[in-house]
Every structure is written in C-alpha cells, then in structure tokens.
Amino acid sequence: MLIKHNSVWMIDIEAIGNHEKYTVDFHPVEKRISLKRNSSEWIFVVGFSYYLFNGKAESLSTPIHLENGKVYVPAKETIESFGREFQKKLTLDTTNNTIAFSDLPNQKPTTIPSIQFNKKETAGTREVHTIVIDPGHGGKDPGALGKKSQEKDIVLSVAKLLKKKLTKEGFNVKLTREKDVFIELSERANLANKWDGDLFISLHCNAVDGIERQKRTEGYHFYVLRAPESEEDKAIARRENKVASLYGDKGAKEELSPLEWFKLEARLEKYKQNSYMYTEELLNSFNNNGKIKQLGTGVGGAGFMVLVGALMPAVLVELGFITHPKDEAYMNSAKGQEDLASRITNSVIEYKKAVNDYRKTLQH
Numbered sequence: 001m002l003i004k005h006n007s008v009w010m011i012d013i014e015a016i017g018n019h020e021k022y023t024v025d026f027h028p029v030e031k032r033i034s035l036k037r038n039s040s041e042w043i044f045v046v047g048f049s050y051y052l053f054n055g056k057a058e059s060l061s062t063p064i065h066l067e068n069g070k071v072y073v074p075a076k077e078t079i080e081s082f083g084r085e086f087q088k089k090l091t092l093d094t095t096n097n098t099i100a101f102s103d104l105p106n107q108k109p110t111t112i113p114s115i116q117f118n119k120k121e122t123a124g125t126r127e128v129h130t131i132v133i134d135p136g137h138g139g140k141d142p143g144a145l146g147k148k149s150q151e152k153d154i155v156l157s158v159a160k161l162l163k164k165k166l167t168k169e170g171f172n173v174k175l176t177r178e179k180d181v182f183i184e185l186s187e188r189a190n191l192a193n194k195w196d197g198d199l200f201i202s203l204h205c206n207a208v209d210g211i212e213r214q215k216r217t218e219g220y221h222f223y224v225l226r227a228p229e230s231e232e233d234k235a236i237a238r239r240e241n242k243v244a245s246l247y248g249d250k251g252a253k254e255e256l257s258p259l260e261w262f263k264l265e266a267r268l269e270k271y272k273q274n275s276y277m278y279t280e281e282l283l284n285s286f287n288n289n290g291k292i293k294q295l296g297t298g299v300g301g302a303g304f305m306v307l308v309g310a311l312m313p314a315v316l317v318e319l320g321f322i323t324h325p326k327d328e329a330y331m332n333s334a335k336g337q338e339d340l341a342s343r344i345t346n347s348v349i350e351y352k353k354a355v356n357d358y359r360k361t362l363q364h
C-alpha cells in the first residue's frame, strides 16, 4: 500500500478507497482516479501536483505517480485529510509498508445518507459536423526529417485524403493549410475557432535522435492537452512547439508552468471529456490490425501549443516515426496514406455516434 518514490512515501489511493468502501473509478485515457462516497469526492490525476476534494484544489509537493497500474499520492500530505474524511486516525507503518486505521476517540458515529450523490462528468453533446484538420508544419518549417522524406509533406498528403473521405461521409471539413505554406501555431487554433469546429485534429510524424533509438522506436501515439506524465512526452511537445520560438511566433513558448497548466485545465475542462472520447475512438481504429504499431499506451499528455488555443475537443496525432525505416516507408506509400486516412475517418464517424448516443442517454 505504501511505496517510496524519489524518497517520498506515497500511498496507493485505490487501496485506501477500497478499504473505506468508496466507489473507485480509474479512467485509463485521462489517467485519473476518483473516489466517491455520499457527497464526498476526491479526484487525482497522474502527473499533477494538485488533487481535488469536492471540487476544491489542494496542492501537493510531489506529483501524483503511476506505477504498475496503481496511482500513488504523497502520503504525509494527504493522510490527514483522509483521516478527517474517514473520521479515523491513519498512521503510516513504513516498516511493513502498510497503513493502520484506528478509530478516533469520542467521535460521533458516521452517518451515511442513503441517497448516493452522483455528479456526472458531462461531455458536450453538440452534433459533430465541422472537423478541422491541421497538417503540422509547412513552408520554411519542414518538421521532423526522415531518411527520404519530410514531416510536412506526409501530413499534408494524409490531410487531403482525410478531407476527401470525411466530406464523402457528410462532414464539413476545413484544413488549416491546403498547400506547402508556413502558418504560425496560434493562427492554426484561431482558424479552427473562426470555423467553429467540433473537433480539431493536428497531424504530425514523430521522431527520435540517435541511430540506435531510431532503429527501435516506432509506432503511433496520440496526445491530448494535459500535464505531461513523462520526460519523453515533454520532449515531444518541446520539439513540436519549437516551431513557434524558431520562427518568431510571439507569445508562444516551449513549455507551460504548473500555474499556467492549472489555469488552462479550468478553461479546457468543458472540452476535455470529448477530447478523451475521441481519443478512445482513435485508439480503437488504429489498434485494429494496423501496419504501424502502438507506441506504449498509445496516449499521452503534453503541452502542445497548437492545441492550447483551440476552443473545441482537440487531439494531436503522431502517425508514426519518420525516423523509423518501416514507419517512414509506410507513411510515404499511397497504400499507407490511404490506410491512415481511413482509420482517422472511421474514428470520426464512431465519435459522432458516441456523442449522439451520449445525448440520447441524457434525454431519458
């Protein structure tokens, strides 16, 4: 139940919740765990130095940590608030790596109301109609480089195919660029907002340095806008954001501070559920016997500047690694581009269905 991570004692939050008979829900895409009972709710998100208790943020000295599928929070800082809420005294037993629960003296017995408080996360239910496709980079910014190709050309080709396919399915499709031109990151989001999009998909190709890493690193990966969980995710965001600083996009930066994250989280809250819903459809579609493998869990979070300004559900798609020979060849082939565009098209169709189904459940 207790582990020591970077010399900080951390508690397995799921074990605590189960012990106290809370309803524990783990959402793998968001990497978020919630503990609910009666009118109390805790929310912990991996990578964040904050947690929410009944909607109120409490700060933590160490970010929430995911290890072997379990979510750990700093023990010392949270144990008191758990104790208050459970009306028990919690003591860390660091010899046996467990937590002792003992009753507080002279404590009134806990009364448990019979009505379950159910605060449902609400996703947007607007009909999914306008899809904004953002082929990354362009013009003087080639993006990542492969042996034979440039990121900017691959993503433009896939975007054009995607436009054709989605239009055929009845969607209103807009491209942030139709040809090889340079567009600033902030302008891409501005365009999407101007078009009043229902979904923003930014297309990219991933890359790594070093011959050995290039040989073994392959696969697609999707990114939603949330605090990064790993150094790799941070590095990928820095690389994609570099365009901004390299080419003089004023006000853009390579990384967000924790405070900026916190403010941004609040602003993007209303689009988050839908971004996650869509990302799940993307995963389903790409997992289905694709030529390009899934990298890791397939989903990460990071501060991609191109997503920051878009006031709509948004996802950044790294189609594959341009630095990996197999991925590069596939992403450049007509068959590969056709396949990638079809998979994204299917994910949009399924997402539209999911939003419609969700709306129906609300009407009942």
Ligand SMILES: [Zn+2]
Residues within 6 Å of the ligand: 136, 137, 143, 144, 151, 203, 204, 205, 240
């Ligand atoms: Zn890119």
